[in-house]
Amino acid sequence: MDVLRPPTVWVAGRCYRVLNPQTATTTTNYAEADAYGFEDSVYQDEVDCTNETDFTVEETGSGRFQTSFPVANPYIPYLIGSKGSTKSRIEKETYTNLKFPGKGQNGNVVVTGKDVRTVRQARLKLEMLVEQARKKQPSTHFLSLPVNTPNIQEKFLEFKKEVLEKCGDSRGVEESIFQEAAKLHLTLCVLVLADDRERQQAVDTLKQCPETVLKKQLGGEKLRLEMKGVEIMNDDPGEVHVLYGRVNALSWSHSIQAIADSVVGEFVKGGLVTRQQERVKAACHSNEH
Template structure:
């Protein structure tokens, strides 16, 4: 249950909204008037207005304006509501006429109104519904930094062999280890339901590079990252679900990589395409090494597609691993690319299939 004194906040197109009660209908979303000091990462009202101005609104005639935009068909039912109640309420509240594509039609949503502000208000309401629905879907993609260079993979295989040879513990077995070709640092996960959304996400990743990443890394290119040390997700080292490697900068100030990944997630978050994990402002940077969800994985079958649904995860005892290999050094890589990766997929090199790849180095 949400704390009524600290309601959940979400960002849509640069504007902040609060959710009064997740059990109520969409009309419970209200625009949150925040002072500049309350807005994360220095976002202010001028920037909010700038985001609003990105909406393309055309004048139809002397008394009507119109805008059209893509929404995946998977979300249309939520926008329409039971017997059309939700879309009718939005139209009534904003004094607009909203046209929703019929089943089977490959068309955009269109909003007509007597002025631009009412059209913008209706679009924001629809965006809120889409974001709320999106966050309930299973992730289809994730933003990743590949860590599968030959030197890292070799050290990982050595680590794996040593663990299996020297460590024993309840639930510890070979199938828990990620495949070396898929080693990566996870930045954030998201759900993309069609090609249009994949194109939008690719554009967002490119924007994040141009607006934030290039500036942050300008004096430290190529940024070198060391994969060294172990940690785990659970509270008890004898009952671990995920054991991961930690990362650190080699030729740059500590915390620089954290700023990079936080900037990416915030950019996607404000565009309504990504949620913040457990409400954290900072990404928990991790390179998964062992994961209990891989247990029993069949060799030659992708770990993501081989997970049995509704099966309770069985933790493993990683206390000996942490004791013997706590400072294990897997090696160093250069941060050259950041990927928008597809889950449940495999590219020709054994890594996840990429929807978009951006370069982090100066062109």
């Protein structure tokens, strides 16, 4: 392991160092269906919890320590495991007690222990499992910026007409593969929002972006964009499923890349998006088949 560049994991917008890559990359799979009817709970080992966290651990009246946090109900089975195996394992390794909402009920997961460090460690392990569970779910929403001004729509329709006239006899090239001109957009990220709480959190995060992102990046000025050129999603032009337009800012002082990265960063901080790469791929989706 390179001590200067140790392996890391992102959980709820925070980056943690993995202490032991040999054990950290080993997962325990529980193929047997648990009480919730789910399979394949995944457990991640040995993560450094010595760094300061941004959640609160409170001392209870009995001298023990406790933290609680909301978890969407579909993810609870991943935290319990087959016949409670994951729950028991975390409790034994961290000397804590875990309490979960009942089946089909909304509520907080509560972690109780004898000291702050073990409570933090147990919570982080649970949050990592939620991240793993989120990755298994199909996307429910996506975050985008509309790129559908009248002049762009007009140019897009001209492009569509030209393609159909010149390539209409080619494999798969027909009108239905084109996106509606009014729906042209710049995709920033996709999300898995599992319950009303997460959906409301996403709405609140988006409403804060004009203040946290746009005001800082634009300073009240408008961002002028240009969509010019077409790119493909894969490396084989003969097997293309998605074409997208290249989008560039027409101002030296503002960067669409910085704005896109910052907006997605706000959702990463809130734990609604798992950071997959350092930068957002700025592309205007135009047609798909």
